[in-house]
Amino acid sequence: xxxxxxxxxxxxxxxxxxxxxxxxELRLDLDLDLxxxxxxxxxxxxxxxxxxxxxxxxYALSPFPASGGWGRADQLHPKGRELDPAAPPEGQLLxxxxxxxxxxxxxxxxxxxxxxxxxxGDADGAHALLGTAAAxxxxxxxxxxxxxxxxxxxxxxxxxxxxxxxxAAGEEEKAPAEPTAQVSDAGRHATEENEVLxxxxxxxxxxxxxxxxxxxxxxxxxQMNQDENKIADKPxxxxxxxxxxxxxxxxxxxxxxxxxxxxxxxxxxxxxxPLEGISLGxxxxxxxxxxxxxxxxxxxxxxxxxxxxxxxxxxxxxxxGPDNTFRRDPIARTSQPQEPFLQLNSITNPEQTLxxxxxxxxLPLFDNQMRxxxxxxxxxxxxxxxxxxxxxxxxATEEGFDPMLVSQLFEEPDSDSxxxxxxxYNSTSVAKSNSSLSLxxxxxxxxxxxxxxxxxxxxxxxxxxxxxxxxxxKLCHVGHRSDTNFDADLAFQHxxxxxxxxxxxLESTSEPLSWPGESQKIRSSYLNDxxxxxxxxxxxxxxxxxxxxxxxxxxxxxxxxxxxxxRHYLTDTQVSLIRDIRRRGKxxxxxxxxxxxxxxxxxxxxxDVCNLQAKKETLNRERVQCHKAINTMKQxxxxxxxxxxxxxxxxxxxxVNPNQYALQCSHDGSVLxxxxxxxxxxxKKENQKGKRKSERRN
DNA sequence: GTCTAGTGTCATTTG
DNA sequence: ACCAAATGACACTAG
Numbered sequence: 001x002x003x004x005x006x007x008x009x010x011x012x013x014x015x016x017x018x019x020x021x022x023x024x025e026l027r028l029d030l031d032l033d034l035x036x037x038x039x040x041x042x043x044x045x046x047x048x049x050x051x052x053x054x055x056x057x058x059y060a061l062s063p064f065p066a067s068g069g070w071g072r073a074d075q076l077h078p079k080g081r082e083l084d085p086a087a088p089p090e091g092q093l094l095x096x097x098x099x100x101x102x103x104x105x106x107x108x109x110x111x112x113x114x115x116x117x118x119x120x121g122d123a124d125g126a127h128a129l130l131g132t133a134a135a136x137x138x139x140x141x142x143x144x145x146x147x148x149x150x151x152x153x154x155x156x157x158x159x160x161x162x163x164x165x166x167x168a169a170g171e172e173e174k175a176p177a178e179p180t181a182q183v184s185d186a187g188r189h190a191t192e193e194n195e196v197l198x199x200x201x202x203x204x205x206x207x208x209x210x211x212x213x214x215x216x217x218x219x220x221x222x223q224m225n226q227d228e229n230k231i232a233d234k235p236x237x238x239x240x241x242x243x244x245x246x247x248x249x250x251x252x253x254x255x256x257x258x259x260x261x262x263x264x265x266x267x268x269x270x271x272x273x274p275l276e277g278i279s280l281g282x283x284x285x286x287x288x289x290x291x292x293x294x295x296x297x298x299x300x301x302x303x304x305x306x307x308x309x310x311x312x313x314x315x316x317x318x319x320x321g322p323d324n325t326f327r328r329d330p331i332a333r334t335s336q337p338q339e340p341f342l343q344l345n346s347i348t349n350p351e352q353t354l355x356x357x358x359x360x361x362x363l364p365l366f367d368n369q370m371r372x373x374x375x376x377x378x379x380x381x382x383x384x385x386x387x388x389x390x391x392x393x394x395x396a397t398e399e400g401f402d403p404m405l406v407s408q409l410f411e412e413p414d415s416d417s418x419x420x421x422x423x424x425y426n427s428t429s430v431a432k433s434n435s436s437l438s439l440x441x442x443x444x445x446x447x448x449x450x451x452x453x454x455x456x457x458x459x460x461x462x463x464x465x466x467x468x469x470x471x472x473x474k475l476c477h478v479g480h481r482s483d484t485n486f487d488a489d490l491a492f493q494h495x496x497x498x499x500x501x502x503x504x505x506l507e508s509t510s511e512p513l514s515w516p517g518e519s520q521k522i523r524s525s526y527l528n529d530x531x532x533x534x535x536x537x538x539x540x541x542x543x544x545x546x547x548x549x550x551x552x553x554x555x556x557x558x559x560x561x562x563x564x565x566x567r568h569y570l571t572d573t574q575v576s577l578i579r580d581i582r583r584r585g586k587x588x589x590x591x592x593x594x595x596x597x598x599x600x601x602x603x604x605x606x607x608d609v610c611n612l613q614a615k616k617e618t619l620n621r622e623r624v625q626c627h628k629a630i631n632t633m634k635q636x637x638x639x640x641x642x643x644x645x646x647x648x649x650x651x652x653x654x655x656v657n658p659n660q661y662a663l664q665c666s667h668d669g670s671v672l673x674x675x676x677x678x679x680x681x682x683x684k685k686e687n688q689k690g691k692r693k694s695e696r697r698n
Numbered sequence: 699g700t701c702t703a704g705t706g707t708c709a710t711t712t713g
Numbered sequence: 714a715c716c717a718a719a720t721g722a723c724a725c726t727a728g
Binding site: 593594597 | 717718719721
């Protein structure tokens with residue numbers, strides 16, 4: 001049983017894999033114990049699902065003997081279940097590891113954890129061994145939203161899959177059992193940095209250890225052999241207790257110094273190829289002893305030549321100097337998550353174990369050695385070219401970073417602004433990309449393996465982090481990426497200036513380009529949880545690992561938005577993208593509102609027109625009615641007039657001529673018969689008086 | 699192929 | 714002066 005070093009989480013895992021990469025160049029097939037990182041709140045009975053699925057030669061484990069120990073993946077729960085965040089961590093192992101101060105990755109859910117049985121020479125298995133947690137975990141950019149957690153792999157899964165945050169880290173120091181469900185990039189970045197710094201610190205702390213090991217190594221070797229044999233004979237519950245003492249020895253640097261010196265001598269004696277002299281015969285006796293007994297079946301046989309897949313951020317982490325573009329959160333820097341990892345030994349199919357390649361025990365040897373090396377030593381000893389490849393690969397496997405997504409973002413041929421910096425990315429370029437699938441089944445982000453694409457799509461859909469690309473993790477892919485000078489930030493300068501009408505454009509362009517059987521899966525990566533197409537900003541945000549949803553970014557109040565930008569751990573590119581997303585989102589909403597308003601205004605005006613027209617018609621009808629009434633009254637008056645004059649008689653009894661006389665009504669109600677001349681002159685006088693009065697008023 | 703409605707985006711104006 | 718909202722104009726797609 002080997003234990004992870006206290007600094008094993010992000011930085012530790014990185015250093016570890018660096019050595020593995022050195023091994024990879026030697027094409028060494030190693031039979032190693034598997035180091036597992038268990039979720040901090042893993043409880044007895046919790047089941048860990050393998051990413052390989054029930055049909056793969058994979059195993060999953062239950063973290064505690066109470067749940068039956070190791071079990072086949074197909075016997076376990078198909079998906080991780082929600083753990084009770086309020087439940088305190090239990091188990092002796094967990095307490096032990098916590099006591100060691102092992103960095104703790106808080107999470108509340110076990111989705112799928114790294115345990116992948118690796119057959120001898122099984123490259124995919126090796127990939128799985130070295131990094132499946134990120135791919136198997138779900139959540140990704142949206143992990144903090146949906147509360148999903150990411151796993152840190154014992155073989156070096158992307159540490160950023162871990163949903164740790166500065167706040168969570170700080171809280172863990174105070175209350176380790178405090179649940180932390182939210183994921184933030186800031187936390188992950190801070191955790192990365194903290195772990196790298198921690199690793200460097202430990203390397204200094206252990207420098208003294210490497211000075212004293214030589215004189216005691218035989219004695220210690222015997223002691224460890226005895227311990228391991230005892231472990232092999234003990235039941236699991238006692239095993240935990242036994243391992244605790246083993247931990248203590250590791251902590252004290254007593255049993256590790258032996259291997260440290262061995263490795264150091266090997267490295268120093270083989271400067272050009274520090275591992276050249278390593279062979280089965282060079283394996284410390286402990287390795288064989290450990291591989292015997294009850295743990296003889298708990299070894300992974302790993303072909304590390306194929307193992308370059310994940311946990312390759314060492315270069316990136318080391319390059320993150322003061323001038324890097326990442327914003328350091330001082331809180332995150334000072335706070336060190338102290339939640340322990342629980343380490344269990346691995347299990348593999350005994351039939352798949354490659355005989356004669358047992359280097360068990362080499363892993364802790366490397367591990368300890370790395371602890372004793374300074375960062376300069378590491379940089380000096382390790383081929384920088386490996387770092388380049390690692391970094392490039394890390395881009396492919398980094399949490400939430402979807403190279404395929406990015407590449408397709410570039411390849412979106414249609415642009416609404418003509419600002420696309422690469423106009424050659426038309427359908428032809430896509431076709432070329434398609435053709436590259438067959439040339440190198442590992443062009444970044446592409447895979448001819450439908451399962452890979454499916455996993456990729458799933459990875460995308462779920463915002464999974466780290467990305468497990470069994471095929472794309474090969475060196476072939478790395479070379480491809482290197483050839484294309486892929487750079488995420490530069491790439492997103494394209495993205496940010498590519499006014500692509502993505503959703504429809506994607507469908508209209510990619511579908512006819514015939515990715516038979518795969519286009520649908522690729523298209524699925526453009527769908528969100530609700531099934532609709534992801535917008536460009538959503539895909540950009542996902543590809544650039546923006547820890548917020550577009551909706552959040554857009555709808556967030558200004559103050560919250562600004563504080564969010566200052567609080568989180570975001571690169572300049574991310575900040576720029578977030579601001580652009582917010583601006584575009586706001587403007588999009590504003591445009592929608594504007595159009596809606598305009599439409600409403602038009603509708604209102606149309607209503608006004610209708611109302612006015614109706615009113616006009618009403619008035620016209622009233623006017624007609626009035627005219628009719630007036631005419632009727634005139635007619636009646638005329639008839640009455642003639643009726644009156646027909647009955648009037650003068651003094652001589654003759655009828656009165658209505659043309660010469662007129663009827664005039666006085667104020668007292670009496671009616672007078674006057675000659676028209678008088679009536680006309682009287683009307684003129686009254687009219688003149690009225691005019692004068694009106695003139696006076698004016 | 700053309701037309702139209704709808705949409706996203708940018709540049710500019712407005713409050 | 715600065716910012717967000719509003720708006721005009723353009724490009725693009727689907728029907």
